[in-house]
Amino acid sequence: MTDPHTGGVVQIGTGCLGSCGYCVTRLARGPLKSFSADAIVAEVERLAALGAYEIQLTGQDVSAWGMDIGRTLPICWSGLPMRRGGISVSASA
Ligand code: SF4
Numbered sequence: 001m002t003d004p005h006t007g008g009v010v011q012i013g014t015g016c017l018g019s020c021g022y023c024v025t026r027l028a029r030g031p032l033k034s035f036s037a038d039a040i041v042a043e044v045e046r047l048a049a050l051g052a053y054e055i056q057l058t059g060q061d062v063s064a065w066g067m068d069i070g071r072t073l074p075i076c077w078s079g080l081p082m083r084r085g086g087i088s089v090s091a092s093a
Pocket residue numbers: 016017018019020023024025026060061
């Protein structure tokens with residue numbers, strides 16, 4: 001989390017599904033372990049309740065979120081509070 005008054009960072013998982021030869025992330029973090037959508041939404045809701053309006057979802061392999069638990073990022077995305085207005089949620093590694 002960065003500044004709860006303006007923005008925050010929510011980690012959505014650890015590790016990755018890749019095996020890129022130049023990268024030690026897979027060795028350091030292990031295979032993809034996606035956090036549950038409920039936990040992610042709850043953390044976004046918590047930050048939003050603190051006044052955060054710019055929230056970034058992050059992890060080592062954001063685009064692969066959910067592939068290890070049979071979910072997809074749009075499913076998680078649909079539960080986020082940004083549709084209530086005033087909150088910007090983005091994702092990046
Ligand atoms: S973190 Fe990215 S660059 Fe590194 S092994 Fe995974 S997919 Fe490849």
